[in-house]
Amino acid sequence: MTQPDDRLDDEDYPAYTMGRAAEIVGCSPDFLRRLGEAKLIDPHRSGGGHRRYSRYQLRLAARAREMCDQGTDMASAVRIIILEDQLEEALRHNQQHPG
Template sequence: MSSDPLRSLDDPDHPVLTMSQAAELLGVQAAFLRSLDSSGVLHPHRSPGGHRRYSRHQLEVAARVRGLLDEGHPLSSAQAIVRLQDDLASARSDAEQARDERDVARDERDAARRELRDHS
């Protein structure tokens, strides 16, 4: 049985959009996307012919940067803000996962203590 050929479209990191498609979706000029590539904000996939291909995740980052630029931040600051926001979101996710693991471990410990107490 073959895998679903459209499955990759659900992957937010799968590069499916051309530069012109990405620019149109974002309402920006292609030069803006090229500037994000040359400054290291985005690293679009390159087709075998060397054309940039963008993923949904990359467009989300570009839109966030565009919003910060529109607020008056220089590109370097916008890039740092986006990176710090992403780092914070990741740290919060890690902390939530650690709390969940702690709670499971406590529940297992408490169950083991009850079992020991009941068999004493």
């Protein structure tokens, strides 16, 4: 079981409520819902059904907000971010397993 101290460094721990996540990202709760519908982020649901977001998800949402603020439509922003994330993961894998 994860100790409380371990959660402080866990990028995937769903620590933020929708309201707090929207405040951190600088967007509306509706924007976060639409990112979920677009499959960029899949927030954890609490026992009561409330959305909970991780720091990793907040970084993705902040990137999407930045792109949308610059005029990119949401569908394009989501696709770009997903591809960037996949590329980063592939590069990390190649560094760990050269040859």
